[in-house]
Amino acid sequence: MVALPSSSVSETERSGAKKSPLLERLGVQFLSQASASAVRAASAGVGAGGAPETDAIHVLNPKERAALRAIERGAIARAALAGVINALLTGLAELLAHPLLGDPDAQATTQQLLTFWTVFGSASLVFAVAEIIFLYWDALRSVRALALAAGLELAAADDSEGKRAERREVALALARAALELPSPAEPAFGVDPRREASRLRLALASIIYKLKISVTNFLFKALIRRALGRLATRTLLAFLAVPVNALWNGLVCAWVLREARLRVMGPSATVEMARAIFEGEPGQPPPALSEEAKHSAVRAVGAAIVRSYALHPNLAALLVAVRAHVGELDDDVVLDDSRLFLTRLAGLARDEQDVVLRVLTAAAIVDGRLTVEEKRLLREALAACGRSPDLGAAHRLCKAFVSGDPIAASDVRGTA
Numbered sequence: 001m002v003a004l005p006s007s008s009v010s011e012t013e014r015s016g017a018k019k020s021p022l023l024e025r026l027g028v029q030f031l032s033q034a035s036a037s038a039v040r041a042a043s044a045g046v047g048a049g050g051a052p053e054t055d056a057i058h059v060l061n062p063k064e065r066a067a068l069r070a071i072e073r074g075a076i077a078r079a080a081l082a083g084v085i086n087a088l089l090t091g092l093a094e095l096l097a098h099p100l101l102g103d104p105d106a107q108a109t110t111q112q113l114l115t116f117w118t119v120f121g122s123a124s125l126v127f128a129v130a131e132i133i134f135l136y137w138d139a140l141r142s143v144r145a146l147a148l149a150a151g152l153e154l155a156a157a158d159d160s161e162g163k164r165a166e167r168r169e170v171a172l173a174l175a176r177a178a179l180e181l182p183s184p185a186e187p188a189f190g191v192d193p194r195r196e197a198s199r200l201r202l203a204l205a206s207i208i209y210k211l212k213i214s215v216t217n218f219l220f221k222a223l224i225r226r227a228l229g230r231l232a233t234r235t236l237l238a239f240l241a242v243p244v245n246a247l248w249n250g251l252v253c254a255w256v257l258r259e260a261r262l263r264v265m266g267p268s269a270t271v272e273m274a275r276a277i278f279e280g281e282p283g284q285p286p287p288a289l290s291e292e293a294k295h296s297a298v299r300a301v302g303a304a305i306v307r308s309y310a311l312h313p314n315l316a317a318l319l320v321a322v323r324a325h326v327g328e329l330d331d332d333v334v335l336d337d338s339r340l341f342l343t344r345l346a347g348l349a350r351d352e353q354d355v356v357l358r359v360l361t362a363a364a365i366v367d368g369r370l371t372v373e374e375k376r377l378l379r380e381a382l383a384a385c386g387r388s389p390d391l392g393a394a395h396r397l398c399k400a401f402v403s404g405d406p407i408a409a410s411d412v413r414g415t416a
Contacts, residue, residue: 020172027175028168030140031147032154057152057268060404067149072257075142079135079253083245086131091239093123139178139253143260147174150264150404170267173313177260180252183310189319191302191336193311262368262402266314269401273362274321276409277355293352294326295333296344297359300381302335303342304363307373314366322359338377346384353385357416365398387416 020028060068097120101108108116147154154171176183185193280286289297301319305311323329334340345356360381364374370391379389393415400407 023179024172024175024181027140027179028171031144031171031175032168056272056406057150058265058272058401058404059406060150060265064150065404068146068261071142071145071149072254075138075257076250076253078138079249080246082131082134082138083247083249084242086127087239087241087245089127090124091241093127094120097123135249135253136179139256140175142257143174143178146257146260147264150261152264170263170313173263173266174260176313177256177263180256183312185310187336188311188316189323189335190333191305191311191319193305193336194309195306195336258368261404263313265401265404266366267317269407270314270318270321270362270366272407273366273412274318274325274359276407276412277358277362278322278325281413282409287351287355289326289352289355290348292344293348293356295329295335296341296348296352296356297322297326298329298333299335299337299341299344300356300360301363303338303377304360304374306336306338307377308367308371312367314368315363318359318363318366342380342384345381350385354413354416357381357385357387358412361394361397361415362412365394365401368398368402370394370398 097116098104100116100119101112144154152170154167154174175181183193187193278286298319301315301322305315305319308315329335345353348356360378364370364378370378375391378391378394382389393411397407397411397415399405400411
């Protein structure tokens with residue numbers, strides 16, 4: 001297995017003394033303990049004649065790709081099956097509880113409705129909680145398997161205190177992905193992810209996310225009822241959630257595993273990209289940067305964070321890697337103002353602009369997607385430097401990272 005890169009964000013520096021929620025702590029504990037057992041088993045296998053992988057974590061060789069595909073297919077199938085079972089049991093409970101409403105042609109009394117919803121609601125709650133527990137447990141198990149298949153160790157017996165903190169932070173990022181928890185929105189490293197975010201937009205996004213499955217089921221039932229009319233029997237309507245649950249669980253599981261895979265590869269990829277940006281061409285001295293250029297390089301990551309409204313762990317890792325190359329900054333340097341970033345960028349020398357634009361491109365793609373806001377920020381930065389707004393190089397770099405292909409230094413430098 002390959003050792004964890006040293007650019008991970010320490011939990012203390014990211015969130016201060018704030019204690020992680022119980023669900024996160026349980027997720028981290030599960031991943032770390034399970035990974036420690038797997039590492040011991042793998043070590044025994046190596047001692048018996050096996051050979052560890054030696055490529056970087058963000059580079060997925062054919063064996064790793066096959067293993068990841070098998071893990072993802074199995075997890076998606078189990079998630080869909082859990083949705084089917086929950087929907088079937090809930091539909092059956094609804095049918096069995098309907099006699100409690102009395103004569104179907106008469107208006108149910110308040111007492112009958114209360115009895116029906118007590119029985120049916122209790123059964124539905126039990127089934128839903130059981131499904132959620134299984135999905136969380138299986139997601140954590142699958143994410144752990146993904147990390148190990150990609151060569152990422154989350155625990156080792158001979159770790160130093162610093163290395164244990166680094167591994168724990170990566171485990172925390174993976175636990176967040178598995179448990180469908182959002183990236184931290186609290187300020188860190190002098191960057192407030194929500195400095196430029198619309199509060200109304202954030203609130204609406206949160207509400208929509210929480211209502212997604214219930215609204216989907218309601219709309220699906222309404223459409224079927226309208227399309228079939230009287231043919232839409234009570235039995236049919238009771239079991240309409242089966243395909244919806246299966247499809248939704250499968251889609252969410254696929255998204256969770258994709259995000260986890262990106263977080264597994266992120267710290268390694270950010271170290272590689274930062275090295276390509278700041279160490280320059282082979283055989284050539286590193287690019288000399290003024291203090292303002294160093295500030296702009298860090299501001300580039302800060303601008304990408306505020307335009308995405310959250311501190312994605314890969315962006316946090318890139319921020320650490322960039323700061324490691326530029327050195328210490330003054331405490332009064334503003335890092336999370338995208339307008340200030342664009343203004344100062346325009347005043348840099350061309351070779352310094354190249355470095356900063358490369359950092360910005362890496363920041364835009366390291367979360368595995370180029371959002372509308374990230375594309376707009378890239379085009380604004382290119383325009384400020386008098387460059388073509390073509391984002392082809394950024395798209396190619398993003399595709400290589402997401403696919404687990406080797407990230408060539410020339411491809412990183414070719415983004416500016």
